[in-house]
Amino acid sequence: MICNETNERYVYQCGKYRVDLMANDGAMECECPDWQARRGPALRSGDPAYTRATMCKHGKACLWTFVRELLPKLSAMDGGGL
Numbered sequence: 664m665i666c667n668e669t670n671e672r673y674v675y676q677c678g679k680y681r682v683d684l685m686a687n688d689g690a691m692e693c694e695c696p697d698w699q700a701r702r703g704p705a706l707r708s709g710d711p712a713y714t715r716a717t718m719c720k721h722g723k724a725c726l727w728t729f730v731r732e733l734l735p736k737l738s739a740m741d742g743g744g745l
């Protein structure tokens with residue numbers, strides 16, 4: 664799963680779907696049918712964010728992309744110690 668950063672902050676293009684990591688108060692949102700039909704409703708019904716019930720494979724892939732991009736930046740920012 665290849666995710667590319669878009670010009671918007673915290674928004675990724677994952678295959679043909681757009682993933683907004685900061686949507687739903689940081690619980691993310693994906694355009695795919697899976698998220699729209701199952702994960703979104705689960706999130707709205709109270710299931711916790713970032714679990715299998717509320718995150719599709721695109722969201723998961725983008726989250727890892729985000730972490731991989733962010734960690735080196737955070738690490739460089741404070742001289743190496745988090």
Ligand SMILES: [Zn+2]
Nearest residue numbers: 693695719721
């Ligand atoms: Zn998705």
